Amino acid sequence: xxxxxxxxxxxxxxxxxxxxxxxxxxxxxxxxxxxxxxxxxxxxxxxxxxxxxxxxxxxxxxxxxxxxxxxxxxxxxxxxxxxxxxxxxxxxxxxxxxxxxxxxxxxxxxxxxxxxxxxxxxxxxxxxxxxxxxxxxxxxxxxxxxxxxxxxxxxxxxxxxxxxxx
Numbered sequence: 532x533x534x535x536x537x538x539x540x541x542x543x544x545x546x547x548x549x550x551x552x553x554x555x556x557x558x559x560x561x562x563x564x565x566x567x568x569x570x571x572x573x574x575x576x577x578x579x580x581x582x583x584x585x586x587x588x589x590x591x592x593x594x595x596x597x598x599x600x601x602x603x604x605x606x607x608x609x610x611x612x613x614x615x616x617x618x619x620x621x622x623x624x625x626x627x628x629x630x631x632x633x634x635x636x637x638x639x640x641x642x643x644x645x646x647x648x649x650x651x652x653x654x655x656x657x658x659x660x661x662x663x664x665x666x667x668x669x670x671x672x673x674x675x676x677x678x679x680x681x682x683x684x685x686x687x688x689x690x691x692x693x694x695x696x697x
Contacts, residue, residue: 577649578639579689580697585619586633586676588665589626596623603635605667605674616667616676633665634682639697641671649673653689660688 582603591597591613597604598621605616615623619631638649650673654664657677662685665676677685686696 576693576695578695578697579636580639581686582635582637582674584635585631585679586616586635587619587622587629587631588633588676589615589617589622589629591615591623592625592627596625598623605669616665632679633676634679635674635676636686636696637674638672650675653694656688656692657685660684662688 584603586603593613594606594615597606597615597617601618601621603616603618604621607614615626616633617623619633622629622631638653650666650668653675654666657664662677662681664685667674667676690696
């Protein structure tokens with residue numbers, strides 16, 4: 532079952548805080564669990580959730596016309612720009628530039644900051660299939676946006692590579 536792994540780690544479940552901080556679940560003090568790692572990333576059927584709406588990525592003059600009641604929106608501010616990712620139906624009138632036609636999915640669960648390679652693996656799989664992404668990270672997880680015309684293929688690529696899509 533674990534033959535396609537590049538690294539197999541066996542550990543006594545419930546060993547201590549380090550294992551718990553890495554997301555390993557306690558089963559009992561005497562059982563051992565094996566984890567499969569590919570390229571340093573634990574591969575235990577990561578779940579992705581499709582966000583059922585169309586998104587636009589905009590540069591806005593200011594935030595005065597942003598609809599903060601929407602379930603999903605992302606704001607980014609730097610010394611050079613003010614960006615907004617929002618529902619396409621709610622693009623503010625003061626958008627300076629706007630790119631419509633994006634769909635999104637998120638990585639389910641809360642990702643620990645010590646985890647490495649999660650977004651990299653997804654972006655690499657999609658890049659190998661000529662699918663570009665726009666990624667947004669929050670405190671809890673990552674959101675990946677893909678152009679609508681590539682979205683179904685992106686989901687298929689990820690499913691073929693072991694991701695569970697909800």
